[in-house]
Amino acid sequence: METVAFYVFAALALAGGLMVVTxxxxxxxxxxxxxxxxSTAVLFVLLLAHFVAVIQILVYAGAIMILFLFTxxxxxxxxxxxxxxxxxxxxxxxxxxxxxLFVGYFASLGFKKGLFLSNISVSEMEGFGTVQGVxxxxxxxxxxxxxxxxxxxxxxxxxxxxxxxxRAN
Amino acid sequence: xxxxxxxxxxxxAILLVIGAYGVIARKNLxxxxxxxxxxxxxxxxxxxAFSRALGDMTGHVFMIMSITVAAAEVAxxxxxxxxxxxxxxxxxxxxLKLLKG
Numbered sequence: 001m002e003t004v005a006f007y008v009f010a011a012l013a014l015a016g017g018l019m020v021v022t023x024x025x026x027x028x029x030x031x032x033x034x035x036x037x038x039s040t041a042v043l044f045v046l047l048l049a050h051f052v053a054v055i056q057i058l059v060y061a062g063a064i065m066i067l068f069l070f071t072x073x074x075x076x077x078x079x080x081x082x083x084x085x086x087x088x089x090x091x092x093x094x095x096x097x098x099x100x101l102f103v104g105y106f107a108s109l110g111f112k113k114g115l116f117l118s119n120i121s122v123s124e125m126e127g128f129g130t131v132q133g134v135x136x137x138x139x140x141x142x143x144x145x146x147x148x149x150x151x152x153x154x155x156x157x158x159x160x161x162x163x164x165x166x167r168a169n
Numbered sequence: 170x171x172x173x174x175x176x177x178x179x180x181x182a183i184l185l186v187i188g189a190y191g192v193i194a195r196k197n198l199x200x201x202x203x204x205x206x207x208x209x210x211x212x213x214x215x216x217x218a219f220s221r222a223l224g225d226m227t228g229h230v231f232m233i234m235s236i237t238v239a240a241a242e243v244a245x246x247x248x249x250x251x252x253x254x255x256x257x258x259x260x261x262x263x264x265l266k267l268l269k270g
Binding site for chain 2: 059
């Protein structure tokens with residue numbers, strides 16, 4: 001069951017990713033990215049990361065994608081702005097080789113020996129991936145990085161407002 | 170056949186390469202930003218997969234940090250994009266080569 005779910009949603013994630021980089025229309029690309037992000041959220045559930053999966057759907061597939069779609073529709077690009085110039089053959093072949101390199105690397109090194117998931121049974125990881133577990137880790141060991149994140153967001157807000165004001169003048 | 174961490178890592182690597190292709194090959198600045206999100210998402214998948222394999226929730230914390238950085242990056246990137254579009258009337262990265270020597 002888990003194996004079937006993994007392959008189905010891995011295939012969906014890959015299909016969504018390929019559609020993001022091949023579609024000419026940015027709206028189609030954005031919706032394909034939603035497919036990829038949602039499939040990844042399902043894979044997170046398979047990895048017992050329930051809280052992170054919910055965050056993925058709420059923040060990534062929700063808030064960030066709405067920001068993208070809003071910008072695409074706000075700009076209202078002309079058809080020539082959507083044009084996708086195809087690259088030459090050499091470039092495509094080199095990208096294909098890069099893909100084969102990555103897959104071959106993991107296929108040759110990774111599958112021989114490694115940390116199989118079945119080594120750790122679910123029962124001995126009580127509270128793994130739940131809100132309580134992640135929250136305890138976040139607010140004890142990683143409290144300082146968490147607080148610094150708020151400074152990052154503050155800087156981003158100020159930066160966006162500064163850019164927007166500059167445009168108005 | 171059991172699903173192992175290597176399956177997730179291979180998927181993550183493939184998604185990363187697809188995103189890298191989009192960043193390099195596409196001409197539309199919005200789609201370049203979306204491909205960047207794809208690459209960040211593949212890194213998140215690797216974080217969570219390692220977290221599951223090692224039984225340590227640090228990967229989840231890193232993934233939450235990564236989402237925060239991605240959200241801030243998208244907000245600033247799209248604000249710059251709107252600003253560029255209102256000034257230059259294009260978001261084609263072949264046209265926007267003002268800094269090219």
